[in-house]
Amino acid sequence: MPKHSTFDFKAHARAALADGLMRANVRSALDGLRAKRLAVFPDADELEVMRKQAEFSKRRALVRLPELLEQLERKCSENGIIVHWAETKEEGNAIVLDIMRAHGATRLVKGKSMVSEEMHLNAFLQEHGIEALETDLGEFIIQLNNEPPSHIIVPAVHKNRQQIGKIFHDRLGTPFIEDVEKLNAIARTILREKFRNAEVGLSGVNFAVAETGTLVLVENEGNGRMCTTVPPVHIALMGLEKVIEKLDDLPPLLRLLTGSATGQRVTTYVNFISSPRKEGEKDGPREVHLVILDNGRSSMLADHELRHTLQCIRCGTCLNHCPVYVRIGGHAYGSTYPGPIGSILMPQLDGLKEKGELAVASSLCGACEEVCPVRIPIPAILRRLREESNEPAGTGVVLDNGCSRSMLEVAAWKGWQMLNTSPRLYAFALRFLGRFGHLLPAVGPLKAWTNVRTKPHFARKSLQQLAREEGVRHE
């Protein structure tokens, strides 16, 4: 593994595995989410047809991506939405700050946006004297505790009600309670005042429809509608892969998004925003800004395999089904996006040196691909990223490719190749292992292997030898 990485995934994972309470919290929540998803898609054949159609819509949108983004920009502009383009996180942050400053605003209310997490927008705005308040209940809880989300749909999945009661008590000064309804009521009271007085609201985007210039937002709580309707200015952040061709693409995509994410047929609110407040209308923001972020996405598009990463609709179901995520939770990934999707996305965003280890955080069991609503071949992309890490530098396309290449490993495989292509050497090695194999010291990779597994016992005689001596007894 690369030694120069500042992120030590194995240490994170070990710490997470030792945290029994966190593991129990995550486990019970995700067991529930998987069961609910299964219940909402009772017909496996129908689900397949739906997934293929959703995959088709997203792949076709990717094929026409530049043209659709231009169409989206044109339609939005016609509707009065101001469109901004950001190549990097820094540019995205600067655009948001500029809009805030143009309005002399210091208070921002935020609906859920993973892109804003990717940009580390909250920290950036705070440095510039702006209060950026998360209003999604889960995000609100973890923001109080100064933590990043540990799940892209259920940000506080790693906390139980007692821990959340404690956070509220410590940070908000409310009496300690662990009743879920009462905890919700506290958040409601505090946040309603914030909505009422906010100067700017920010949201993510689930789908951006090029045909009509419409931003589609899906939510249950109503905080997203608050953020996009009450304040006089609304800023929507989207990764450039969120664009789809037309409204007709939506019915299966919406059904799959909410079914995969939370096991619901539909969320409480589906919010279609096509323009700011029009002449004569009495509410809605007077200004709507759409920020389209690249941050490395355009280079994924250039590769016929890696581009599938951009099909993702951020439902989080691959997290819920991943045997690794279920055991270590989201924080161990040390990344904005955890779980299988994070393991293919983060190495491409941050480079293999920094996040290449995540591609190894998988047993390649294939559950993620099997449940993915847009059929992203996650295991194939994981293998591809492993290869990119270990092939000679310059032969891959992902940032820092070749960074994990080790001469020792190259030599070991060279030796393996010689052994298996020379019959004499092979026979010698077999005899040697049969006699002295049990003496092999458990060092290096063998130690890592035998730490959690029994050391293999080598038979004294090879199968070939036995057959020669005894003949084949069974026809």
Place this chain on the structure above:
Amino acid sequence: MNSNARSRILDRLQSASRSGGGYVPELERSWHAAPVKPSERVELLKQRMELVRTEVRMARQDNWGVLLGELLASRRIQTVAYGAEAWFGDGLRRMVRNDNPLELLPYAADIEEFRDTLFNVEAGITGTRGGIAENGTLILWPDAVEPRLLSLVPPIHIALLRADAIYATLEEAMREMGWGAEMPSNALLISGPSKTADIEMTLAFGVHGPKELIVIVIE
């Protein structure tokens, strides 16, 4: 900086589109939500909405006002916001004359003026553009008459839905209502009261939006 970012991103995407290839085979079958017979739509919508703690009441053209009056009285609601020029405005005002402690507050000014009133009313009443049976959904296209926040800010949202405007599926609703040709500034699908399960996946209602949603289906 901005226009440069735009052209650089689009240039990269253009060249990526050439190298990344892009053949997407046509689909053999396309997915459509299961159809719902017209006679079963009201019942399915009712069932689906009740599953997410929505109260669905049936009424006729000549008695919805009475039912509404009863619903408000049983909850001791005294302040109600509504769109004064909505189709049911007259009916509502007539109802109040008979049945008094109720104060009707028309959403007649911009939110900047009306905000404090709206954040303190007990209920908001709105019409709907229609419903969707498959998921138990109301379709709202807020406009100058019935603004966006009427269905969000008051703790109780009462929606009037005509039974003949209930579509089977979202796809059908979009097609028959002509979505796309001319999208309103805001369109909403509402399927229940505001809810969350962010703490231990425990479902709780009324986190930021309405705690209660009451639908009066007018046949």
